[in-house]
Amino acid sequence: MKGKLLIIGFGPGSFQHITERAREAIQESDIIIGYKTYVELIEGLLTTQEIISTGMTEEVSRAQEAVRQAEQGKKVAVISSGDAGVYGMAGLVYEVLIEKGWKKDTGVEVEVIPGISAINSCASLLGAPIMHDACTISLSDHLTPWSLIEKRITAAAEADFVIALYNPKSGRRTRQIEEAQTILLKYRSPETPVGLVKSAYRDRQTVVMTNLIDMLDHEIGMLTTVIIGNSSTFLYDGLMITPRGYQRKYTLNQTVQPLRPHQRLQKEAEPWALEQRDDVKPLKNRTVTAISVKESPRELAEEALQMIVGENQGVSQDLMVKQDIQSIFELAVSPGVANKKFTAKQMMTLSEIVGEEGVMEYTQDHYIKLQILTSNPNEIVEKLAAASFLVAPVGDVLTVKACDFCDGEKKDSIPYVEELQERLGGMELPKELKLGVNGCGMACYGAVKEDIGIVYRKGGFDLFLGAKTAGRSAHPGQIVAEGITPDQIVGVVERIVQEYKQKAYPNERFYKFFKRVKQVQGFVHQDITPKIKIEAAACGE
Numbered sequence: 113m114k115g116k117l118l119i120i121g122f123g124p125g126s127f128q129h130i131t132e133r134a135r136e137a138i139q140e141s142d143i144i145i146g147y148k149t150y151v152e153l154i155e156g157l158l159t160t161q162e163i164i165s166t167g168m169t170e171e172v173s174r175a176q177e178a179v180r181q182a183e184q185g186k187k188v189a190v191i192s193s194g195d196a197g198v199y200g201m202a203g204l205v206y207e208v209l210i211e212k213g214w215k216k217d218t219g220v221e222v223e224v225i226p227g228i229s230a231i232n233s234c235a236s237l238l239g240a241p242i243m244h245d246a247c248t249i250s251l252s253d254h255l256t257p258w259s260l261i262e263k264r265i266t267a268a269a270e271a272d273f274v275i276a277l278y279n280p281k282s283g284r285r286t287r288q289i290e291e292a293q294t295i296l297l298k299y300r301s302p303e304t305p306v307g308l309v310k311s312a313y314r315d316r317q318t319v320v321m322t323n324l325i326d327m328l329d330h331e332i333g334m335l336t337t338v339i340i341g342n343s344s345t346f347l348y349d350g351l352m353i354t355p356r357g358y359q360r361k362y363t364l365n366q367t368v369q370p371l372r373p374h375q376r377l378q379k380e381a382e383p384w385a386l387e388q389r390d391d392v393k394p395l396k397n398r399t400v401t402a403i404s405v406k407e408s409p410r411e412l413a414e415e416a417l418q419m420i421v422g423e424n425q426g427v428s429q430d431l432m433v434k435q436d437i438q439s440i441f442e443l444a445v446s447p448g449v450a451n452k453k454f455t456a457k458q459m460m461t462l463s464e465i466v467g468e469e470g471v472m473e474y475t476q477d478h479y480i481k482l483q484i485l486t487s488n489p490n491e492i493v494e495k496l497a498a499a500s501f502l503v504a505p506v507g508d509v510l511t512v513k514a515c516d517f518c519d520g521e522k523k524d525s526i527p528y529v530e531e532l533q534e535r536l537g538g539m540e541l542p543k544e545l546k547l548g549v550n551g552c553g554m555a556c557y558g559a560v561k562e563d564i565g566i567v568y569r570k571g572g573f574d575l576f577l578g579a580k581t582a583g584r585s586a587h588p589g590q591i592v593a594e595g596i597t598p599d600q601i602v603g604v605v606e607r608i609v610q611e612y613k614q615k616a617y618p619n620e621r622f623y624k625f626f627k628r629v630k631q632v633q634g635f636v637h638q639d640i641t642p643k644i645k646i647e648a649a650a651c652g653e
């Protein structure tokens with residue numbers, strides 16, 4: 113009778129995380145061979161099996177013994193924690209077999225039974241840190257020269273892998289983790305999230321969330337796995353999350369602009385993709401930068417300097433990572449809220465900034481939308497500001513759309529629209545929101561057709577709320593107040609917008625919100641949407 117070798121990974125340590133096949137394999141074995149602690153962990157599953165347990169460093173003799181017993185016709189289970197193929201017994205057993213001239217078809221049967229490795233079990237307790245390219249590195253220089261381990265840490269750090277460090281430290285081996293930290297700090301920010309998981313899914317499980325610079329202040333031992341985030345890993349509510357992709361946009365006013373799932377899948381959100389560019393260079397990392405619209409070029413330059421010096425943590429983190437890729441910078445430019453006239457010099461500035469590759473899109477929103485591939489959005493903002501452009505973010509933000517006040521002739525309400533732009537323009541909201549302003553009762557720029565419209569007339573403002581701006585059932589906003597005094601109008605609009613910001617569902621357009629809540633700042637919604645009966649098409653089928 114031929115024996116069989118069952119090389120079993122039993123997962124992190126709890127019974128619930130042992131696979132069905134691993135349980136069966138343990139049951140069907142005559143002998144269990146493993147490191148003492150591991151045998152103890154699965155003791156509850158054993159029945160009549162003979163047990164051969166050895167010390168930790170006796171892996172080779174364990175493998176030899178297993179092969180010897182199998183050759184004598186026994187079914188032998190060799191157990192490893194986690195996965196037997198990850199710094200486990202599988203490779204060693206094969207090495208012993210190969211040395212003896214073993215062949216798959218004629219030699220003893222071998223079955224490797226996969227288990228949940230520490231990288232997976234520990235990641236699950238930390239959140240989702242391994243969502244992007246990751247690697248495991250064992251810091252044990254017991255069987256591997258330290259110079260090689262060093263090389264691997266360097267390469268992984270430079271290539272922005274998420275890294276799971278196995279065997280980080282033991283009573284005797286304490287320097288390795290310190291050396292590893294020093295290498296990692298050359299390539300990653302000190303703030304890089306680090307998770308320390310000890311005894312995952314075992315009795316004395318502990319989970320510590322720290323960062324690269326502080327990680328050595330916590331206990332790290334033989335039963336710890338250290339997970340180092342990549343340059344986009346972040347902490348959220350005690351969880352360590354690595355986004356599935358890299359941030360692919362710069363935006364104004366926000367440190368990070370999350371791409372919505374449908375945007376992430378769009379080609380244009382991937383400026384680095386091979387198909388998109390002829391001049392592809394090796395992919396490095398992105399820098400996401402917070403830029404404030406209202407700052408002067410000088411202030412912007414100072415802010416940039418501060419980032420380099422590293423006073424601004426959120427941004428310096430990205431600068432620390434010595435990687436730089438171009439991302440799409442998307443923004444809106446216009447000559448002003450009231451001013452509708454571009455100068456020739458402004459057009460030249462635009463053409464210079466946008467260049468051959470950028471996109472300049474004429475939109476229905478009284479601005480030109482720019483999409484520019486850059487690694488230096490600050491410089492772009494500076495140039496636009498120097499050319500007296502109004503620069504604003506795009507996306508789910510508030511946009512002020514005003515008339516030209518008859519070339520500035522009917523200028524009484526201009527200060528209020530400027531104040532509205534100053535206070536509310538670019539504000540992040542659950543959904544894009546257009547605030548229309550007209551300087552006289554003609555309302556020729558269609559303010560009443562915007563989400564919120566105000567029309568200046570006879571020294572006061574009429575207020576329109578809840579237009580449905582698109583679709584076959586589009587309709588203007590309802591007039592909810594007339595003659596709001598100029599000193600009140602900015603406050604009234606601001607409070608309406610704030611209420612919408614706080615209470616609307618994500619993605620809920622203002623008209624839907626108004627209809628749902630029925631009352632905003634005391635202004636009552638009336639259900640006056642005309643019921644349209646749609647006739648069958650005259651041309652027939």
Ligand code: SAH
Nearest residue numbers: 194195198229230278279311312334336337
């Ligand atoms: N074959 C195992 C790894 C063995 S090397 C596997 O696939 O998981 C031993 C190292 O694994 C330990 O030093 C520790 O870094 C890690 N490890 C194994 N089990 C663990 C657990 N339950 N919790 C945390 N780390 C663990």
